[in-house]
Amino acid sequence: MPRMSKKRRLEWSFFLRQVKVGNTTCDRITYNDLCRGCTHSCKQSFRAVIILCPCYYSKRRKKEDRDNGR
Numbered sequence: 001m002p003r004m005s006k007k008r009r010l011e012w013s014f015f016l017r018q019v020k021v022g023n024t025t026c027d028r029i030t031y032n033d034l035c036r037g038c039t040h041s042c043k044q045s046f047r048a049v050i051i052l053c054p055c056y057y058s059k060r061r062k063k064e065d066r067d068n069g070r
Contacts, residue, residue, distance in 0.1 A: 015045045 004027060009016065016027040030046045040055040050056075 014047060017046060 004012075009027065012029055015029045015031070017030040018025045019028045031043045032046050032048060032050055034050055034053065034056055035043045038055060042053070042055055044050055044053070
C-alpha cells in the first residue's frame with residue numbers, strides 16, 4: 001500500500017486512525033460505525049458524535065415519524 005502524502009494526511013487528519021500492522025503502525029481512513037454501511041457520500045469521522053444524519057433512517061423508527069418528515 002503506498003504511503004500517504006503530507007498534504008493528503010493533513011486533509012484527512014480527522015479521519016485517520018493509527019492501526020498496528022505487523023511491527024509498524026500505519027494511518028487508515030476510518031468512518032463512523034453508522035456511516036460504514038451507508039451508500040451516501042456524507043461520511044463522518046469515527047471521532048465525531050453523530051447527532052443527526054439526514055440520510056440515515058433507523059430500522060426501529062416509527063411510521064408516524066416518516067409521515068411528519070423526520
